[in-house]
Amino acid sequence: MRISAYWRKAFRDLWENKSRTLLVILALAVGVVSVGIAAVTYSILIREMDKNYLSTNPASATLWVESLDDDLVQTVADLPQIADAEARSEIVGRFQIAPGEWRELWLFVIADFETLQIDTFTFEEGVWPPTTGEILLERTSIEEAKAEIGDPVVIKIPDMEAQSLTFTGTVHARGLPPASIENRIYGYITSETLTLLGDDPTLEQLKFTVAEQETNKAYIRETAYELKTWLEENGHAVSRIDIPEPGKHPLADLMAIFMGMLGAFGVLALIMSSILVTNMLSALLAQHIRQIGIMKAIGGSLWQIAGIYLIMILVLGLIALLIGLPISLILGRTLADYQAVNMLNFDIQDNGANGWAYALIVAMGLLIPLLAGAYPIYKGSRKTVLEALTDYGVGQGKFGTGRLDVWLSKMTGLTRSFLLSLRNVFRRRGRMTLTLLTLMVGGANFATAINVASSLDATVASKFDAIPYDIDIAFSRSYPQDEIEQIVSQVDGVKRVETWGGALSNIALPDGTLGDQLRLTAPPANSELMPQITIQEGRWLRPDDQNAIVINDTLLKKLDLNAAVGDEIALDIDGVITTWQLVGISQEYLASTAYVPLNAFEHLMGQEGQAANILVQTDASTDKVVKNLEIQLNRAGFDIYTLWKTDDTRLVFEEHMLMITAILLAMAALFVLVGGLGLASTMGLNVLERTRELGILRAFGATTQHILQIITLEGAFIGGLSWIFAILLSIPFTWGLTQIFDKAFDMPVKLTISAGGWLLWLLAVGIISILASIVPAWNAARRPVDEILAYE
Numbered sequence: 001m002r003i004s005a006y007w008r009k010a011f012r013d014l015w016e017n018k019s020r021t022l023l024v025i026l027a028l029a030v031g032v033v034s035v036g037i038a039a040v041t042y043s044i045l046i047r048e049m050d051k052n053y054l055s056t057n058p059a060s061a062t063l064w065v066e067s068l069d070d071d072l073v074q075t076v077a078d079l080p081q082i083a084d085a086e087a088r089s090e091i092v093g094r095f096q097i098a099p100g101e102w103r104e105l106w107l108f109v110i111a112d113f114e115t116l117q118i119d120t121f122t123f124e125e126g127v128w129p130p131t132t133g134e135i136l137l138e139r140t141s142i143e144e145a146k147a148e149i150g151d152p153v154v155i156k157i158p159d160m161e162a163q164s165l166t167f168t169g170t171v172h173a174r175g176l177p178p179a180s181i182e183n184r185i186y187g188y189i190t191s192e193t194l195t196l197l198g199d200d201p202t203l204e205q206l207k208f209t210v211a212e213q214e215t216n217k218a219y220i221r222e223t224a225y226e227l228k229t230w231l232e233e234n235g236h237a238v239s240r241i242d243i244p245e246p247g248k249h250p251l252a253d254l255m256a257i258f259m260g261m262l263g264a265f266g267v268l269a270l271i272m273s274s275i276l277v278t279n280m281l282s283a284l285l286a287q288h289i290r291q292i293g294i295m296k297a298i299g300g301s302l303w304q305i306a307g308i309y310l311i312m313i314l315v316l317g318l319i320a321l322l323i324g325l326p327i328s329l330i331l332g333r334t335l336a337d338y339q340a341v342n343m344l345n346f347d348i349q350d351n352g353a354n355g356w357a358y359a360l361i362v363a364m365g366l367l368i369p370l371l372a373g374a375y376p377i378y379k380g381s382r383k384t385v386l387e388a389l390t391d392y393g394v395g396q397g398k399f400g401t402g403r404l405d406v407w408l409s410k411m412t413g414l415t416r417s418f419l420l421s422l423r424n425v426f427r428r429r430g431r432m433t434l435t436l437l438t439l440m441v442g443g444a445n446f447a448t449a450i451n452v453a454s455s456l457d458a459t460v461a462s463k464f465d466a467i468p469y470d471i472d473i474a475f476s477r478s479y480p481q482d483e484i485e486q487i488v489s490q491v492d493g494v495k496r497v498e499t500w501g502g503a504l505s506n507i508a509l510p511d512g513t514l515g516d517q518l519r520l521t522a523p524p525a526n527s528e529l530m531p532q533i534t535i536q537e538g539r540w541l542r543p544d545d546q547n548a549i550v551i552n553d554t555l556l557k558k559l560d561l562n563a564a565v566g567d568e569i570a571l572d573i574d575g576v577i578t579t580w581q582l583v584g585i586s587q588e589y590l591a592s593t594a595y596v597p598l599n600a601f602e603h604l605m606g607q608e609g610q611a612a613n614i615l616v617q618t619d620a621s622t623d624k625v626v627k628n629l630e631i632q633l634n635r636a637g638f639d640i641y642t643l644w645k646t647d648d649t650r651l652v653f654e655e656h657m658l659m660i661t662a663i664l665l666a667m668a669a670l671f672v673l674v675g676g677l678g679l680a681s682t683m684g685l686n687v688l689e690r691t692r693e694l695g696i697l698r699a700f701g702a703t704t705q706h707i708l709q710i711i712t713l714e715g716a717f718i719g720g721l722s723w724i725f726a727i728l729l730s731i732p733f734t735w736g737l738t739q740i741f742d743k744a745f746d747m748p749v750k751l752t753i754s755a756g757g758w759l760l761w762l763l764a765v766g767i768i769s770i771l772a773s774i775v776p777a778w779n780a781a782r783r784p785v786d787e788i789l790a791y792e
Contacts, residue, residue: 036328126169443726450757493620
């Protein structure tokens with residue numbers, strides 16, 4: 001055979017089976033799109049995330065230094081191991097968005113806006129640089145601030161009176177998460193404006209970058225501690241050192257895990273699509289078995305014959321790639337842009353996918369279908385001339401001899417249409433198995449996506465439904481408990497109020513510096529507003545405990561505390577080094593606080609009868625109660641440091657989960673589409689192979705309604721059977737995915753099985769079965785009997 005003959009036969013066979021070929025191409029295109037979206041998104045997002053983050057020249061380390069001035073900063077910058085050095089301050093304050101309504105404000109104090117070198121941000125709109133009395137907002141903060149450029153805005157920092165500043169412009173800080181997701185506002189001012197707000201203009205943070213080995217964390221740490229020693233020798237105490245992961249976006253690992261999950265779903269969808277190739281080739285080879293015998297009889301070799309069908313797969317794969325690749329690029333770029341802007345706060349400058357992404361899509365789009373078709377091609381091509389020429393088609397005389405066939409043939413009490421449909425289902429068991437597998441995996445992933453979405457919702461709900469208070473207020477300093485409770489309890493809508501102790505602390509490191517921050521919460525022993533907490537190891541606090549502490553397991557990992565129950569943890573609280581014994585490790589996900597006994601905390605801090613935190617339970621509109629509390633507490637002279645509504649905190653977590661659940665549901669829709677195409681292909685093949693049989697039924701008086709009923713019942717039975725297996729398979733799938741969330745995000749997800757998801761998939765598979773069966777059934781039913789009986 002010449003090469004041209006291969007191609008002619010391959011194209012002719014595909015053209016003669018146009019509807020079947022189209023279904024396979026569509027399914028493969030969906031699979032290519034599934035893989036392509038993940039590859040393109042990952043390729044663009046990871047590259048641009050690193051590029052945008054590094055363009056800010058992130059600090060190698062930050063030191064908290066006393067008596068920091070311009071001369072000292074310049075001296076540090078001139079050291080040979082230092083590339084750049086800058087002084088800054090960060091203050092947590094409050095931003096008034098409406099009378100009686102405030103948002104948490106992260107206020108960045110910049111020494112010189114014109115010479116930014118480290119952790120840079122770019123000017124976007126308005127007036128640059130800000131002068132005394134002016135504030136710039138990060139661009140994602142505008143919606144949260146409910147302000148427009150030129151508006152006066154009210155700012156308050158701890159222990160100071162609220163002041164009015166002018167909002168003069170916006171900046172883009174690529175190193176910060178979007179303000180809308182964090183439910184806070186980012187602002188930038190000069191040190192002179194900080195003086196206007198009532199605070200000391202002296203900056204406290206010394207940020208620097210190293211001159212070499214920028215990505216070597218060990219070298220950066222060594223340099224930071226050498227600098228600490230030098231500063232202290234020159235009379236400048238260093239209280240804290242912070243060293244981030246060098247050259248790496250803080251959310252890089254999280255995004256890599258998320259994109260890995262998306263890619264795994266994509267590959268699975270492509271494998272499901274390739275099962276259609278197996279089905280199509282098996283049916284085509286069964287039809288062509290005598291042709292194969294003739295080709296072998298005139299000298300065709302196994303590899304020559306196999307080559308024809310391999311060409312067919314390559315043609316199908318190439319057409320699917322031509323369809324799927326452009327769609328992958330469009331959707332991948334759209335998803336990357338969405339995540340960049342809405343989740344990571346940067347703009348994509350170059351939306352071109354990397355070369356490896358194209359190579360991966362092409363390789364997967366061609367290789368997986370080839371692997372799927374290899375076995376049926378090998379099996380069909382290796383038949384001897386005698387086997388091929390004596391083949392008589394469907395069943396080859398074997399159907400009806402197995403135990404299942406005999407059992408089906410003895411079934412009675414059902415309609416003839418149903419019995420015939422049931423027996424036809426098991427006629428081609430290999431094909432039925434592959435079709436069931438496709439629908440089963442598709443359905444399992446559909447149900448899993450809904451289960452995981454329900455599990456995430458249930459996890460967040462269980463966390464916040466168990467919180468018995470509605471408002472959490474922290475003051476900038478302690479006030480008499482009796483006064484607080486008297487004023488708050490008189491506010492309309494307040495059902496219960498409790499005064500708690502609390503403070504921000506830092507891990508006290510052995511070298512005398514401070515590590516990460518840890519919020520301490522000291523609930524009263526008889527608290528009625530304390531959420532129920534599960535203790536994983538050890539025990540909960542007792543009224544007579546002294547210097548006892550309970551920390552959740554996620555915080556221990558985050559703070560890099562390798563501590564067990566019974567170990568001691570040193571904490572710095574307002575400059576006082578304290579030692580606490582770890583008596584319990586809790587399992588409290590979505591929490592960022594540690595618990596200590598109130599009596600011991602008050603005694604240690606000299607705050608007996610004083611409180612810096614209150615929790616409020618309401619029986620009216622929380623927003624209305626918050627406004628009234630703001631008014632009454634301000635009138636009484638209480639300085640509010642932060643105020644969080646439980647509903648707002650809940651919204652932050654729900655926003656973080658929204659993207660994950662949306663992507664899971666989108667992938668579930670692709671699985672539904674692939675499963676539907678698979679069933680449509682199978683039903684088309686089944687009807688095609690039984691063309692003459694259906695003609696005989698018509699000749700014996702079967703009506704169009706009977707033919708439609710037989711074929712649609714067959715599709716419905718396959719769909720119903722796949723639904724059962726899909727539901728069973730979705731349970732371990734859901735468990736496995738929740739474990740990934742547990743390990744990847746330190747978030748033990750509450751396993752939730754959604755009965756609604758099962759019913760939705762039952763409805764979906766029912767519709768798929770009807771649609772997949774009705775077209776081939778109608779085509780078979782409306783053809784004339786003489787034409788059907790003459791079919792070869």
